[in-house]
Amino acid sequence: MSAKKGKISREKWNNNFMDWFSDILLKAEIIDYRFNLKGCGVWLGYGFNLRKRVFQILRDLLDNTPIPHEETLFPLLIPEPLFMKEAEHVKGFEDEVYWVTRGGSKQLDINLCLRPTSETVMYPMFKLWIRSHQDLPIKVYQIVSTFRYETKTTRPLIRVRELTTFKEAHTVHATAKEAEDQVKEGLEIYSKFYDRLGIPYFINVRPDYDKFPGAEYSIAFETIFPGDHKTLQIGTVHNLGTIFAKTFDLTYEADNGEIKFVHQTCYGISERAIAAVVTQHGDDAGLCLPPEVAPIQAIIVPIIFKGKEKEILEQSKNLLDKMNSLGIRAKLDDSDISSGKKFYKWETKGVPIRIELGPKDIEKKQFIVVRRDTGERITLDFKEGAKKIPKILEEIQKDLHERAKILMENSIKETDDYDELYDLIEKRVGIVIVPLCDEYDCAEQIEKRTEGKIIGTPIKYVKEFSKEYSEKEFNFNCIVCARPTKKKMIIGRSY
Numbered sequence: 092m093s094a095k096k097g098k099i100s101r102e103k104w105n106n107n108f109m110d111w112f113s114d115i116l117l118k119a120e121i122i123d124y125r126f127n128l129k130g131c132g133v134w135l136g137y138g139f140n141l142r143k144r145v146f147q148i149l150r151d152l153l154d155n156t157p158i159p160h161e162e163t164l165f166p167l168l169i170p171e172p173l174f175m176k177e178a179e180h181v182k183g184f185e186d187e188v189y190w191v192t193r194g195g196s197k198q199l200d201i202n203l204c205l206r207p208t209s210e211t212v213m214y215p216m217f218k219l220w221i222r223s224h225q226d227l228p229i230k231v232y233q234i235v236s237t238f239r240y241e242t243k244t245t246r247p248l249i250r251v252r253e254l255t256t257f258k259e260a261h262t263v264h265a266t267a268k269e270a271e272d273q274v275k276e277g278l279e280i281y282s283k284f285y286d287r288l289g290i291p292y293f294i295n296v297r298p299d300y301d302k303f304p305g306a307e308y309s310i311a312f313e314t315i316f317p318g319d320h321k322t323l324q325i326g327t328v329h330n331l332g333t334i335f336a337k338t339f340d341l342t343y344e345a346d347n348g349e350i351k352f353v354h355q356t357c358y359g360i361s362e363r364a365i366a367a368v369v370t371q372h373g374d375d376a377g378l379c380l381p382p383e384v385a386p387i388q389a390i391i392v393p394i395i396f397k398g399k400e401k402e403i404l405e406q407s408k409n410l411l412d413k414m415n416s417l418g419i420r421a422k423l424d425d426s427d428i429s430s431g432k433k434f435y436k437w438e439t440k441g442v443p444i445r446i447e448l449g450p451k452d453i454e455k456k457q458f459i460v461v462r463r464d465t466g467e468r469i470t471l472d473f474k475e476g477a478k479k480i481p482k483i484l485e486e487i488q489k490d491l492h493e494r495a496k497i498l499m500e501n502s503i504k505e506t507d508d509y510d511e512l513y514d515l516i517e518k519r520v521g522i523v524i525v526p527l528c529d530e531y532d533c534a535e536q537i538e539k540r541t542e543g544k545i546i547g548t549p550i551k552y553v554k555e556f557s558k559e560y561s562e563k564e565f566n567f568n569c570i571v572c573a574r575p576t577k578k579k580m581i582i583g584r585s586y
């Protein structure tokens with residue numbers, strides 16, 4: 092397989108994965124967390140550009156479904172009575188909400204919370220918009236900051252107090268069936284999104300006690316960090332059923348005049364998507380960005396020699412023009428620093444290919460392409476070579492995805508042996524899938540004896556969403572109590 096060629100060093104990276112991660116975000120000029128407020132960072136120009144490209148993919152996917160999602164913008168502040176309306180929802184966010192209690196020096200009559208998510212902002216408005224079934228479905232989304240008063244240790248892009256990039260989609264439907272179909276569309280959108288970023292994922296249904304507050308059920312996308320094999324939740328899709336509809340009195344008049352409650356879904360993705368891009372593809376030298384989202388796809392570094400400066404620079408500019416006209420995001424680094432320093436700088440920033448052009452290359456009418464992911468050097472002919480670069484970028488995109496997929500698959504184990512489960516968890520191989528019954532005691536016993544927690548049920552073991560499910564075959568015995576069960580659960584450590 093082509094992903095195997097070339098070398099990738101992750102030694103430094105593996106030894107202290109989280110340090111590498113925090114360090115590289117600043118060095119590569121993605122985000123700067125030195126602002127004097129815990130869990131709040133500053134997107135830098137290069138990082139913002141990357142963020143824009145990543146979320147544009149998501150926008151395009153949402154805007155182009157058969158019934159498109161519309162991008163909207165709702166207020167940030169939620170009056171307390173609205174937020175407190177749905178009991179389960181409140182319970183879920185109780186300790187995480189920031190409150191605005193004063194306007195100037197005056198105490199406010201009604202406290203306002205900074206949205207942790209926008210159900211209670213949007214749904215009172217939906218009530219004004221829905222009269223008959225003709226007003227349905229509603230499919231909206233927004234990409235906004237949300238706030239959580241995070242008391243645990245904060246982590247760049249992963250556990251923050253201001254989520255700067257929360258894409259939340261909310262939909263309203265006439266029937267339960269339509270809502271269920273919408274959940275499937277949500278899963279499809281997210282799958283396509285992460286495929287385009289070359290990020291491997293597994294999908295699971297959250298345990299009941301860990302679902303989104305106010306949801307009937309929640310489905311999560313998770314990826315596994317190649318460095319420490321911990322899982323990271325990178326997207327969620329919730330079926331809200333009629334829970335919020337009943338709270339906010341969201342009804343419509345059906346064809347026969349009957350008044351019915353609507354059915355709702357919501358699904359979210361945050362800047363954790365960027366964390367996944369950084370961690371799935373990076374190495375000791377820094378970022379390694381998928382060409383699809385790299386702000387710069389090719390950096391031209393002229394190798395300047397005395398007496399040849401003019402000619403080399405001229406040819407470099409020539410090549411830059413050729414590449415730009417081919418739609419490649421190329422840049423020429425003609426700054427005053429040494430070539431070595433330039434190599435280091437652009438490697439850290441994860442530019443997929445570097446182009447070297449020195450006096451010997453000029454003589455031979457050629458230039459050298461160096462792949463960031465494998466270090467492979469490719470010599471191309473000056474006249475026609477630029478045309479081959481889009482193909483090389485495509486290969487890098489594909490190879491990064493393949494490499495990440497193989498790594499993730501290697502850290503997923505399945506067993507029905509009790510001792511093996513503990514052995515695997517102890518060795519921190521990744522996640523372990525085991526048969527488990529519905530008894531809370533069995534789950535608790537596993538969680539108590541390991542650092543792992545129950546993450547969810549792999550989607551292939553869930554009848555409603557599985558292509559592989561078969562009633563006959565899916566008979567297991569609980570790994571703890573040996574009672575018959577149809578369920579398998581994922582055990583792992585997570586962020």
Ligand SMILES: [Zn+2]
Nearest residue numbers: 528533569572
């Ligand atoms: Zn059991």
